[in-house]
Amino acid sequence: MNVFKDLRTKVVAQLEAMVAAGEIPNGLDFSRVAAEPPRDPSHGDAATNAAMVLSKAAKMKPRDIADKLGARLETLDVVKSVEIAGPGFINLRLDHNFWFEQVSTILKAGRSYGDSDMGEGEKVNVEYVSANPTGPLTVGHARGAIVGDALASLLSKVGYDVCREYYINDAGNQVNVLANSAYLRYREALGEDIGEIPEGFYPGEYLKDVGKALVDRDGDKWLGKEESEWLSEVRKFAIDHLMLVIRDDLAALGVVMSLYSSERALVEAGGVDEVMTLLEENKLVYTGVLEPPKGKKPDEWEARPQTLFRSTDFGDDVDRPIKKSDGSWTYFAGDMAYHLDKYRRGFHNMINVWGADHGGYIKRMQSAVTAMTEGKGSLDVKVCQLVNLMRGGELVKMSKRSGNFITLRSVIDEVGKDVVRFIMLTRKNDASLDFDLEKVVEQSRDNPVFYVQYAHARSCSVLKHSLSEFPDLDLSIDALAKTDLSELNSDGELILIRKLCEWPRLLESAGEAHEPHRIAFYLYDLAAELHGLWTKGKDNARLRFIVSDDQELTQARMALVKATSMVIASGLEVFGIEPVEEMR
RNA sequence: GCACCCGUAGCUCAAUUGGAUAGAGCACUUGACUACGAAUCAAGAGGUUUCAGGUUCGAGUCCUGACGGGUGCACCA
Known part of the structure; x- marks a missing residue:
């Protein structure tokens, strides 16, 4: 193929x-x-x-x-x-005939053209989003969500057995803060005047819903009780509520995970203890004192013995603590358990999609994976750089602290999920990206979403039109695939055909490199070839897609147009975007 | 101070994983609509790929060192 x-x-x-x-x-x-x-x-x-x-x-x-x-x-x-x-x-x-045969191959394969068995059914785990369950998704989460999702689709298209996974950080301090914030809103929902939200609590309005929902379910049974009595129940309630919100946000973006894994459940099942045992058996933990980090607040530093993992044996810069001074596990310990769990579930290939601020975490996690799997597991981390949200060239300011952030939902509502998805994939994941709310809905050549969709719509339009010109034209796949294409020998046509034939190869190399954004550039180029060919018909009527006195030739051109639209649709499908049949 | 990412046309970015003369868009100049969707197309101009070495048939890509920008740096997640 x-x-x-x-x-x-x-x-x-x-x-x-x-x-x-x-x-x-x-x-x-x-x-x-x-x-x-x-x-x-x-x-x-x-x-x-x-x-x-x-x-x-x-x-x-x-x-x-x-x-x-x-x-x-x-x-x-x-x-x-x-x-x-x-x-x-x-x-x-x-030989030209060789190329013409490929068009027929594409037509018969349809959207599955480019599917490959490169992955040989090997299991791959792609972990992405994994946002803390403390609020709705923001635009900041969108890029990772889409990169991860498209990467998962891409890998699946080239023959891997892909699991799309979300890791719920429901075990740390943040969810206790969440519980306290939710409890405050619970009291508010019961008529209490809670005044200003104090420092150290989540101020977001969305927690009012959680408070009200808790009243609906439990009435005032938690009112006036000690924190120790309500904490775990309120926490669970709030997390469950927010996970529903997040799932909903993801659904609006067209992201459907295969699996949600809970940190708390993993810890409670003894996952971390297992990791400890494993590390101890291999003499990879010890109690020691770390050097203070240079160039950063030496005054707050205080030397103390900690339980450390020998990550330096596996390429990390310093050994990493796995226990806090109060004896509880660090986040890293839980994350080790989680990755060991993934490995034991059969995922020797793991890919994590993270935000840029987690770049410093990569080495230690890779060291951990190498150590725990004796080098048999591999972890690739895709780091997504910041998205600058703009409007008409002006940066939209956001501040997380004040709760004044732009939700992902509001952006989807404004420009549509397909636009968000495509734009987020128009840059390498490790380059920062400008997302201009006005530009992305512009209908011009420098807006790639529009340009690609327009090429698809034009294809559909000309196919439709050809039938009114030649009512007995047979546009079924069977007929098109059998059409004699030997007259499609102009430069432009052959270039387009060759471009179409690059699709399977592009998918494989993008899949191998874990770089879904390449598809966006390919689609843009493909669209340009089609638009270019179209305009050639302005100079030379013989080169128009529909040649009014030549049904044979028209049929051949329709085969090419149909094949092109199929490849565009196939690419958009990997991105989770619906191709449009007409522009509005 | 250390680690990771980045540095390509005036601007925003590509470049088939080491391939031949480094390509697109925007902006600029010039041209193409009585015709399948001109929301488009064609042409021109624009470069010491930040700099200096190295590896080889061959380097934007790999290695070393500068310079410039971003991110992160013990008991947060």
Whole structure:
């Protein structure tokens, strides 16, 4: 299905034949041999670096290998011509019919074109969002949620068995603060004047709902009681309530997790004790005193013995505490237990999507995974940089402290979930991103969401229109897939077809690199090819998609247009975005 | 002070994981609508890829060191 992969296989087969014929030495490593679309289209349809990569080990000049390999490749059916260029590239031009057949392949595959078995069904765990259950999601959470979600879809498309997981931090101090804040609102809901929300409590208005809901359920039974009596019950109630809010926010964004894992449940089930045992068995914990961090508040520093994990043995900068001075576990201890749990559930491949402020946490977590799994588990962390929310070029100010934050929900309501999703994927995850509420709904070329959707809508529009021009045109997939495309031999058409054929390859490399944003750039380029082709019909009526005196040609063009719209739809599907059939 | 991320056209960003002459959009200049959606397209101009070394057939990409920006730095989560 991936034409470049197939081509590479053919190249390697020829290399093996050359070994058999004694033209190159035995025992060469072919793993670096590649067949790729060249950057410069004048270099042909595909190029292989085989001669250059092998020249050293074979002790031959690249040109000599290239000449021999090129001659062999020229005998292949699909290869129209071969040229040796530059330092030893072998450029291949493929037969037009080969490309036309690919269009038919795309049509038959539809949105599943590009699906791959690269992952071989291996299990991968993608953990993302994992926002503390202390409030609704903010725009700050949106990027991680979308990057994680699209990455999960991407991996699933290229053949991995993906679990989308949310880790609920329901065991630390923050949820106690939450419980206290909720209790305050509970008293308020029962008619008490609670005045200003004191320092150290969550001020958000959304907690009023929690207070009222608790009254609805329990009446005044907690009123006037000691904190020790109501704390755990109110805490649970508030967390459950807010998790519903968060799930709802995620649903509005089109994110559906496979699994929500609770930190508290894991700790209570003894997960951390198990980790401790494991570490102790391997002599990876000890009691020690850390050096004070340099360049940061040395006055508050106080040397004290702590239970430490030897993370420096696994690449970390300092050993990390797993117990607090009061004897309770640190957050890190719970997180270790959580990752061990994931590993034991069969996820040797783990990916976490984190905010930029957690960058300093990566090494210790990776050390922990390496230590606990004896190097068999792998953890990749995708760090998402800040999103600058703007409106008409002006930065929208937010302050978490005062509770004055912009909710994710309000942004979705304003611009729509599909726009939010696409824009969040238009940058590498580790680069910061401007999100301008006005620009993202603009209908122009510099708004990629619009531009890509417009290409899809145009395709749908022309397909519809072709039927009014030729009422007996058969646009069924079967008919289109069988259409003779041999007249689609203009430069623009062939470029578009080749671009379509890059889709499977793009998916695999984006999947391998864990970089879903590449799809956004691909879709933009693909849309540009389609728009460009469209306008060529302005200069030359023969190049219009619908040629009013030539039904055969029109049918062929419709096959290409349909294939293009399918690939666009397929890409948008990975992003969780519905392609539109008309612009409004 | 240490660690991680980043540095590419005036601006916002790509660059097929080390490939050939570094590409798009915006802005600027010039052109294309009696025609399938001009919400679009074509062309021009714009670069010492922050700097200095190194690795090799070949470096924006890998290594070292500067410089500049961001983030984080014991018993928070």
